[in-house]
Amino acid sequence: xxxxxxxxxxxxxxxxxxxxxxxxxxxxxxxxxxxxxxxxxxxxxxxxxxxxxxxxxxxxxxxxxxxxxxxxxxxxxxxxxxxxxxxxxxxxxxxxxxxxxxxxxxxxxxxxxxxxxxxxxxxxxxxxxxxxxxxxxxxxxxxxxxxxxxxxxxxxxxxxxxxxxxxxxxxxxxxxxxxxxxxxxxxxxxxxxxxxxxxxxxxxxxxxxxxxxxxxxxxxxxxxxxxxxxxxxxxxxxxxxxxxxxxxxxxxxxxxxxxxxxxxxxxxxxxxxxxxxxxxxxxxxxxxxxxxxxxxxxxxxxxxxxxxxxxxxxxxxxxxxxxxxxxxxxxxxxxxxxxxxxxxxxxxxxxxxxxxxxxxxxxxxxxxxxxxxxxxxxxxxxxxxxxxxxxx
Numbered sequence: 001x002x003x004x005x006x007x008x009x010x011x012x013x014x015x016x017x018x019x020x021x022x023x024x025x026x027x028x029x030x031x032x033x034x035x036x037x038x039x040x041x042x043x044x045x046x047x048x049x050x051x052x053x054x055x056x057x058x059x060x061x062x063x064x065x066x067x068x069x070x071x072x073x074x075x076x077x078x079x080x081x082x083x084x085x086x087x088x089x090x091x092x093x094x095x096x097x098x099x100x101x102x103x104x105x106x107x108x109x110x111x112x113x114x115x116x117x118x119x120x121x122x123x124x125x126x127x128x129x130x131x132x133x134x135x136x137x138x139x140x141x142x143x144x145x146x147x148x149x150x151x152x153x154x155x156x157x158x159x160x161x162x163x164x165x166x167x168x169x170x171x172x173x174x175x176x177x178x179x180x181x182x183x184x185x186x187x188x189x190x191x192x193x194x195x196x197x198x199x200x201x202x203x204x205x206x207x208x209x210x211x212x213x214x215x216x217x218x219x220x221x222x223x224x225x226x227x228x229x230x231x232x233x234x235x236x237x238x239x240x241x242x243x244x245x246x247x248x249x250x251x252x253x254x255x256x257x258x259x260x261x262x263x264x265x266x267x268x269x270x271x272x273x274x275x276x277x278x279x280x281x282x283x284x285x286x287x288x289x290x291x292x293x294x295x296x297x298x299x300x301x302x303x304x305x306x307x308x309x310x311x312x313x314x315x316x317x318x319x320x321x322x323x324x325x326x327x328x329x330x331x332x333x334x335x336x337x338x339x340x341x342x343x344x345x346x347x348x349x350x351x352x353x354x355x356x357x358x359x360x361x362x363x364x365x366x367x368x369x370x371x372x373x374x375x376x377x378x379x380x381x382x383x384x385x386x387x388x389x390x391x392x
Contacts, residue, residue, distance in 0.1 A: 018041045018042065018208045018209070018372070018373055019041070019042040019044070019206075019207045019208050020036050020041045020042065020043055020044075020207055020208060020209050020210065020211060020372050020373070021043075021044050021045075021046065021196065021198045021205070021207040021209075021210040021211070022036070022043060022044070022045040022046070022178075022210070022211045022213070023045075023046050023186045023189065023198065023210060023211070023212045023213065023214065023221070024046070024047060024048075024212065024213040024214050024215055024217075025045040025046070025047040025050075025051045025166075025170050025180055025213075026047070026051065026053075026056050026057070026058050026166060026213065026215055027056075027057060027058045027162070027166060027213070027215070027353075027357060027358055027361050028213035028215075028350045028353075028357070028361055028364050028365060028368070029045060029047070029211065029213035029350075029365075030051050030165075030166045030167075030169035030170040030173070030365075031085075031169050031361045031362050031364065031365025031366070031368075032211045032213065032350070032364075032365040032368040032369060032372075033045050033169070033170060033173035033178050033180070033365075034089065034169045034170075034172050034173040034176070034178075034365060035085075035362075035365045035366045035368070035369035036173070036178070036211070036368075036369045036372065036373070037172075037173040037174075037176035037177055037178040038176055038369075039369060039373060041369070041372075041373060042177070043173060043177070043178035043179070044178070044179050044180075044181070044198075044205065044207070045170070045173070045178060045179070045180040045181065046180075046181050046184050046185075046186050046198065046200065047180065047181070047182055047183070047184065048183070048184070048185040048186075048217070049182070049183060050182040050183060051166045051167050051169075051170035051171075051180065051182075052163045052164070052166045052167040052170075054163070054322070054324065055291070055324075056215040056216055056217075056288075056324065056325060057215050057216060057324055057325055057326045057327070057353075058162045058163060058166055058324070058358070059162065059163065059236075059322055059324045060162060060236045060274065060276075060322050060324060061161070061162070061163070061267065061268075061274065062159040062160065062161060062162070062253075062265045062267065062268065062274060063159065063160045063162050063265075063358040063359065064103060064157070064158075064159060064160070064253045064255065064263055064265060064359065065086070065098055065100075065103075065157055065158050065159065065160050065359040066079075066103045066105075066154050066156075066157040066253075066255075066359065067079055067080070067083070067124075067126050067127070067154055067156040067157055068105060068117045068120050068121050068126055068128065068152065068154045068157075069116065069117070069120045070105070070113040070114075070116055070117055070255070070257065071113070071116065071332060071356065072116070072333075072383070073116065073119055073120040073123050073124070074380065074383050075120075075356075075360070076120050076123070076124045076126070077124075077379070077380050078360055078363045078364075078379060078380070078381075079359065079360060079363070080124075081362075081363040081366065081379060082359060082360045082361070082362045082363035082364075083156070085362030085363060085365075085366060086098050086160075086362055088362075089165075089168065089169060089172065089362060092172060093168050093171075093172055095164065095168050096161075097160060097161055097164060097165045097168060098158060098159070098160045098161070098165075099158050099159055099268070100155075100156060100157065100158040101157075101158040101159065101250070101251045101252050101253065101266075102153055102154060102155050102157050102158060102250065102252035102253070103153070103154045103157030103158065103252050103253040103254065103255065104131075104140065104143070104151060104152070104153055104154075104252050104253070104254040104255070105117050105151070105152045105153075105154055105254075105255050105257075106143070106145070106149055106150070106151050106152075106254060106255070106256045106257070107149060107150065107256060107257030107258045108146065108148050108149060108150070108257070108258045109148055109149070109150045110148065111257055111258055113257045114150050114152075114257060117152055118150075118152070121152070121154075126154065126156065127154075127155040127156050128152055128153060128154055128155060129152070129153040129155065130150070130151070130152055130153075131151040131152070131153055132151075133145055133149075133151075136151050139250060140245070140250070140252075141243075141245050142241070142243070142245040142246055142311060142312075142313050142314075143254070143310060143311065144309065144310050144311070144312060145310075146258070146259065153252065157252070157253065158252075158253065159253055159265050159268070160358060160359060161268075162358055165358075165361075169362075169365075181200075184200050184201075184202065185200060185201065186198055186199070186200055186221065187199050187200055187201065189210060189212060189221065189222075189347060191339075191341075191343045191344045191346060191347055192206070192343075192346075193343070194208075194346075195207055195208050195209065195346055196208075196209060196210040196346050196347055198210060208346065209346040209347070209348065209372040209373075210346065210347050210348065210372075211348045211350065211368045211369075211371075211372050212339070212347060212348065212349050212350070212351075213350045213351070213368075214351060215325070215327065215351075216231045216285060216288040216325040216326070216327055217288050217289075218231075218327060218351045218352070219231075220288065220289075222339070222349075225339075225340075225349075225351075226340055227329060227335060227352070227389075227391070227392030228329070228330065228392055229327040229328065229329060229335070229351055229352040229392070230279075230284065230327065230328045230329075230330075231284065231285040231286075231288055231325055231326070231327050231328075232279055232282045232283065232284060232285055232325065232326055232327075232328060233282055233283050233284065233285040233286075233291065233292065233323060233324075233325060234276065234277070234282050234323070234324055234325065234326055234355075235276070235277070235282070235295055235299060235321060235322070235323055236274055236275070236276050236321070236322040236323075236324070237274070237275050237276075237295075237300065237303050237318040237320070237321050237322075238267065238272040238273065238274050238275075238318055238319050238320040238321075239272060239273050239275060239303075239307065239311075239314040239315055239316075239317075239318055239319065240271065240272050240273075240314070240315045240319055241272075241273060241313050241314055241315070242313050242314070242315055243313045245313060246266045246273055246313075247266060247270045251266045253265040253266070256310065260277070260281070260302065260305070260306050260309075260310075261277065261278035261280070261281070262275060262276065262277050262278070262306055263275070263276050264276070264311070272319060272320070273311075273314060275303055275306070275307075275311075275314075277302065277303075278355065279326070279328050279332075279354065279355055281302060285325045288325055291323065291325060292323070293323045294323075295321045295323065300318065303318070304316050326353070326354070326355050327351060327352045327353065327354070328352060328354040328355065329352040329354055329392040330391065330392045331391065331392060332354040332355075332356075333352075333354070333383065333384050334350070334351065334352050334353045334354065334357060334364075334384050335349055335350070335351045335352045335384070335386050335389075335392065336349070336350055336364065336367060336368075336381055336384045336385060336386065337349065337371065337381070337384075337385040337386035337387050337389075338371070338386055338387065339386070340386060340389075345375070346372075348368050348371045348372050349386060350364055350368055352392065363379065366379070367379050367381060
C-alpha cells in the first residue's frame, strides 16, 4: 500500500442478493472474483483449467509493476488505485505478491514514449530519479546506453509474481464465499432480459450479471465481438549474468523503448534475468488451443543481439524458455465495460490488455465489480470503456 492509504471497508448492502458469474479465473478474473466476493456478492467462477495455470497470459514467474506510464498518462490514476489494492490483497492474505525494487525506464529522448513517461511523472508527482550516463554506469554497470538515451528510475515500481497472485486472489475469493469450477469450459454466454445464462458441458446456470475475462480465448467465446483482439505468441527467456551487478543492493527491473522494445527483471532467486519483447516482435499465436510451445533457435537471435548491444554481462545462451499468449487491440487500449449490443448490459467484458494489464489487474477487477453490481464505476475509465466505442 502507499503511505497514507487505508483499507476501505467493504460494503455488501447493494451486492447481497446479486449473483455474478466470472468466466475465466486468470489475471483479471481472479481479481474480479475477489473484489465481488469482498462486497458480498454470490460469486461463481469458471475456468477451463485452474487459477494460476501457464497456458494463457499469466505465466513467467515475474511481471513488471510501475507507476509511470509510456502509453498514456490517463492510466496513472488507475495504477494508483491498483497500487492500493495490491497492498490490500497482500495484507489480507499474508503473501508477498509484489516487491518494490524500482524500474529503470530507458529510451531515446526523441521518442514519444519517453516524453509520455516524463509527462506522467510531472502530472501526478510520481517518485522518480533521472539518471545521467555517469550515474547509471556507477550504480547499474550492467547496462549500455545509446547516444541520446534518457534514463528514469521509477521508484514505486518493481515486480509482481503472476502465478502466485492469481492463485492467492482466487483463494481469497473462495475464503469470502466464492465457488470456482475448475477445468470447466464455458461454451456459451446468453444474455437474458434480467440476467445472464452461463452454459457449460455440465448444464447451465442463471446469474444477475457476468464478468467475462476470456484472455486469448476471447474470439472462441465471443465470435461476434465487433472489435478485433490480435492474439500473439510471446517468449520469455532467462539468462545467467557473468557478474554480480544484477543482484547488488539495488535490483530494479528495466524497460527499454528503443531501438529494441524490451524489458527485463532480475529473478527473485538471484540466479538469472528474465527478458521479454514487445508485441510487434512476436508472431500471431494462431489457435489458442494449439499454442506452439517450442522455441526455435532463430527466434532467439533478437535476444542475442539485444544482449550483445545493451546487456553485455548476460551469458548469451538462455537457461530457460517460456511461451505464452497476450491479446492486443489496434489502439493498445483494453476493452473494459458492457458487451456491445442491445440486452448485453449485464455482461461485463475485460479483454485485450495489450501487454500492460497485469500491474493494473486489481484495479480492473475492482472496476468489473463496480460495473457488475452497480452499472457504473467511480474510476476514470472513459478512455478504455466499451460504451460508445467504435474502434478497438
